[in-house]
Amino acid sequence: MTDEKKPDLPLKGIRVIDVATIIAAPYCAAILGEFGADVLKVEHPIGGDACRRFGTPTNRGDTLTWLSEARNKKSVTIDLHRPEGVELFKGLTAQTDIICENFRPGTLEKWGLGWDVLREVNPGLIMLRVSGYGQTGPYASRPGFARIAHAVGGIAYLSGMPKGTPVTPGSTTLGDYMSGLYGAVGVLMALRYKEKTGKGQYIDTALYESVFRCTEELAPAYAMFGEIRERHGPHIESACPYGHFPTRDGGWVAIACTTDKLFARLAKAMDRPELASTSLYGLQSERLDNRGDVNEIVRDWCGSLTRDEVLERCNKWHAPAGPLNNIRDIFANRQFHARRNMVSIDEENVGETVIVPNIVPRLSETPGRIDHLGPTLGEHTDEVLKDVLGMSPAQITELREKRVI
């Protein structure tokens, strides 16, 4: 590596086919694209990926979710219901490193594009398969979405007021993103193994298990003590004060005193250091036994100040507190701007400035890139068929006339 030149992105030269829909496996492909991979989004010639219609539409027709999450991808239309389309897809498979898909298990097999077929076409292939319930087990063929995965995986049950209606855990697409992340971890593991041994493999991940994996000791505590965790509203069972508290100006703050030391800092911020004495509420066990009283004291204090005043005092004493931001608060938050967590992108074919979340994680030497927003349907079909499959303009025209592409 010579000094001046910026290093290549870590996935330069890697080609990914994203034949998936909405967010789960496509988000994996988006991350790979941010870090240098060439991502070909294979879509049905009519309508394309349903993500183009998921969320708020723009003047161009495609939704904001599409513009943001199909970032960096090239759109190639192929009808996989047609034998010619299947052949084209095999051709692309031979020229690719990674495929991301999230059809209901059995769908690709029905089209003659199962793992056995694709592996024969390309023995080093890595294939990410995301589905509601995974490729195996009794529920494999059931339809599944993140909403259902949150329920099956156990986090919906834990969201909401005690005994009240369980609520959406913040966002209905959370499980999709989390599965995309697990998928990306799996793909990068498999890529490493392939580059050392030449051997490909597939990664089988399920929306519900991505969610379930993030429930810390929920399972061990049930297995050992029969403890069934319930909803605790804005609080949790194991620490106090821990929760969301309203402020005088109608805002909310989150406070999380997981240890005695942190509570002592909060007591100082509240100008009531005596609360942290061991004879009072200095110990977590005492605070948990007197949960109602402690929460009330904190609630009264928060309610007597504006949100900014609460946070200013907490920050001064390093007490763990933060604002419950809505999206307007986020746009006004200095940390988001200093970290460039949002980027404005203006593209002629969108005709509007679109603000999208920037890349996570941040790598010091090889930061990712956002070259462009989600492409228009079929924007790159000709380019890819010509450059990757070496097809002539006449062949491409013929395929288009037959509506294969």
Place this chain on the structure above:
Amino acid sequence: MQSDTPDKEKPRKPAKKTAPEPPPNAESPADAEDKAWFEEQKLPLAGVRVIDVGTFLAGPYTASMLGEFGAEVLKVEHPIAGDPMRRFGTQTKRHDATLAWLSEARNKKSVTIDLRQAQGVDLFTRLIKKADVLVENFRPGIMEEWGLGWDVLKKANPKLVMLRVSAYGQTGPYRQRTGFSHIAHAVGGLSYLCGFPGETPVVPGTAPLGDYISSLYGAIGVMLALRHAESTGQGQVIDVGIYESVFRQMDELAAAYGLFGKIREREGAGSFVAVPHGHFRTKDEKWVAIACTTDKMFERLTEVMERPEMASHTLYGEQRKRLKARDEVNAIVTEWTSSLTRKELMDKCLKGQVPIGRLNNIEDIFNDEHFQARGNLVSMEEPGMGPVVIPGVVPTLSETPGRITNLGPALGNATYEIMRELLGLSADEIARFRKQKII
């Protein structure tokens, strides 16, 4: 104390100077040997050594994942206190371990070093010279205070990949603030959306969700940086804020505010994108999730409900109309679900291909045949405690599935082994360091 050489005599296949160029295929004899060794290991991170000096979960879970896929993970802890994660959650018969620790420190080896002592810093630096990846999650500036900032570590090991997870990241005005996942959910915009409209925002399911999510980003960063380091010899830092990991999950929240000034509010059990799409109560006081994201799925639901007329275009056949009549539609569905037991409801909906799932509590999960079939619950034997059931490895790889070799280790269980074999300390030195509480 003997002086160190930066070469790595790892108890395993020695690392080569550079990894094969991607895409590899030309084989030299050394490549062939390497390849055979790798094939035998069947783990993508065989031969990689990770130092995890983090606490709790945000970052340490990255190290756990790397360990599941073959890396050797050394958990560096304070000699007396250890990782506070050992005291987080439900206490077990083992005085140094909660259930959360046993599960999430899986596969790790514990090495005690006091980084507040100069000799501890020296030992740590020597360990870094023999590592590929370092994971930390102190408040920004703490490692620097100890003389273990990136500039120092990079000098010790130019190929090092360093993952730094913190509440707000390494830069920006809030970087020094104290923060945990709970606060990151709030700052990142997730908590505001969790709960009923106009009511108290609630915890989005589980308190450490953001710790897991930031660790997933960390793992992706480490894998990318490792690839770069092996092909160029250049290490780097991965800087992850928990709040931004949470914010990155928020689909079009930012774009819709940026373009239309739309502020999304709490939506209770529902969602702004579709109706009926939420949680519904059953006759036997249980809950299910139903998600009719498209008109076709709603049509299937109405057939199962034996109310096919509801799917007509003049009524609720189009998503647009259902979104406008959200309360009406949800009331009709609720009335129907309340007339059936969860079992009856599930059977009918599954037969009619309606997207439905049980809203499981942990007891339901243990009784769920699919969790059993997928190996999502793994039972590990812990001496003196009996079986400990923990979540299995996610994701599942067909050729190189991950593994769980051990539960969270006892404090310092590998200190002697590592000091002796990896750093080449004498038994006397080790005894002296122990006495001085450096290790």
